[in-house]
Amino acid sequence: MKKTIGILLLCAAIMPAEAQRILSLDSCRQMALRNNKQLGISKLKQDVAENIRKSARTKYLPHVSAIGMYEYTSKEFSLLSDDHKAALGGLGTTAVGMLQTTLSPLVGSLPAAAQQKMAQELAQVANGLNQKGQSVADAFRTDTRNVFAGTVLVTQPIFMGGAIVAMNKMADIGTEMARNSMDARRQATLYQIDQAYWQVVSLHHKKQLAESYLELVKKFDSDVHKMIDEGVATRSDGLSVDVKVNEAEMTLTKVDDGLVLSRMLLNQLCGLPLNEPVILQDEQSENIAVVELTPQLDVERAVTYRPELKLLQNTVDLSKQTTNVLKAGNLPQVALMGGYAISNPNVLNSFEKKFAGFWHVGVVIRVPVWNWGDVMYKVRASKGATAIANLELDEAREKIELQVNQITFKVDEANKKLTMALKNIQRADENLRTANLGFQEGVISPTVVMEAQTAWMQAQSQKIDAEIEVKLSQVDLQKALGTLE
Incomplete structure (x- = not known):
């Protein structure tokens, strides 16, 4: 018993030293x-x-x-003036009126039935020319109030x-x-x-x-x-x-x-x-x-x-x-630039209401x-x-x-x-x-x-x-x- 106690006391004395x-x-x-x-x-x-x-x-x-990019504008860009648009829309009426003025002496000598038939035909021509003129005016319309655009740009210094x-x-x-x-x-x-x-x-x-x-x-x-x-x-x-x-x-x-x-x-x-x-x-x-x-x-x-x-x-x-x-x-400073750009409407084929684009490359010098x-x-x-x-x-x-x-x-x-x-x-x-x-x-x-x-x-x-x-x-x-x- 005494030996056991002695061993325990010795271990207790040694342990703190070993802990250091x-x-x-x-x-x-x-x-x-x-x-x-x-x-x-x-x-x-x-x-x-x-x-x-x-x-x-x-x-x-x-x-x-x-x-x-998306952009909305209150008015669209117009390539034609209002007078030009009105002139194209009344192109047939104007032309037929000038023709009737020129041919009025001759038309007056014709029978009544022939005059009536000619008047109907001229009215049809005037109406057709008016439609053609209006279609030309409509073709020049840009409709740029809603514009979508995008580009991928590559820059090389x-x-x-x-x-x-x-x-x-x-x-x-x-x-x-x-x-x-x-x-x-x-x-x-x-x-x-x-x-x-x-x-x-x-x-x-x-x-x-x-x-x-x-x-x-x-x-x-x-x-x-x-x-x-x-x-x-x-x-x-x-x-x-x-x-x-x-x-x-x-x-x-x-x-x-x-x-x-x-x-x-x-x-x-x-x-x-x-x-x-x-x-x-x-x-x-x-x-x-x-x-x-x-x-x-x-x-x-x-x-x-x-x-x-x-x-x-x-x-x-x-x-x-x-x-x-x-x-x-x-x-x-010189840099090479290139990329691909698209827009809607696009101007590659007049003003089309669809996306279309083109490649481009160039040099920028400052x-x-x-x-x-x-x-x-x-x-x-x-x-x-x-x-x-x-x-x-x-x-x-x-x-x-x-x-x-x-x-x-x-x-x-x-x-x-x-x-x-x-x-x-x-x-x-x-x-x-x-x-x-x-x-x-x-x-x-x-x-x-x-x-x-x-x-x-x-x-x-x-x-x-x-x-x-x-x-x-x-x-x-x-x-x-x-x-x-």
Whole structure:
């Protein structure tokens, strides 16, 4: 029974430790990249730029459009005047009247029966001619009060003054800008996660140091109070050691609080619950960093790889293409057009009340003649914007050159600090050992021992700071060179 209870207690003690995930720097980076919302936005912007680029390519191709129309007018178009219509409708009456006037002497000499028969025949001729005249007038009627029309039109640009070429280059630059912007955001995310990661590692080691220091001063406090009881130490020495114990406890509390907050920040960047316990791989290492060789100054590499400079160069190129688009406003434009048009009524066979159509093809030429210098002013403004972008690019290059020089020296300085900190550790350990030995033999006062303990604490803390500074300076250099991956 006791063995069973012991096994259960052991499992309960082990399970929380196994529940904690162990994260390396690379795993934290990958989680931060997946969790970062701005990177998601940059990816969407990249997709938008790619679709815009594809849209610009279609400007080279022929475009087909279909147009339909219905129109009602209160009056129809008339090809004949009202007088002409009346004349055609009374054509037979007029002609027969003129004929009767001409033949009246001859008709008067005829018998009455012949005159009556001739009058009937002339009336029939007049009626027939009137109908023919009316049919001609009706044939000229358009009946355009209800008009239906439609066309399928194909337009093929031939020369647009270079505007289409410039627009496609702008779309390509936009795609490249989106990619460079995503690279910049990615490097910023990696830089941020590296800062948070090494901050947690630093505070974890400082917490261990604070715990060791507290244990050290507590043991010394116990020894001093024993000596006070034996009369070989004063009460003042005991109070001084008590103060050191309180200071050590306060330091441990501050470090512990800072570590909790730093872990929350790291979890937030990685997309983990804020209070989820995690263990970082470098927390388990006794030595965080080692002294590396002094990096070589490489400004050209930074100029080549920095996404910020690439974005500024994209801005310059985009401004130049904007100028080319504006210049196209002063150049002739040529397009080939063709299609098929139908209408009802149609005029292909007089005015028929049915749909009929025809094919057509032609060339459209647009030549700007006068615009009061509008395009010229816009081109000058665009060239001014290009000059500004070039100046900003040159200034950024100078600043990046200075930054690379500064960080290169910073890495060298961090390596030197770490070397000095490691040497100070050896001196502080020896100093503390000698002080403890002298105190035990009664030849050194408690004050000297506390000073040795404080010096040991400072040396250990400086070592941790120096190791973290080496790591962060290397990250700074990678970011300055644009090689943070």
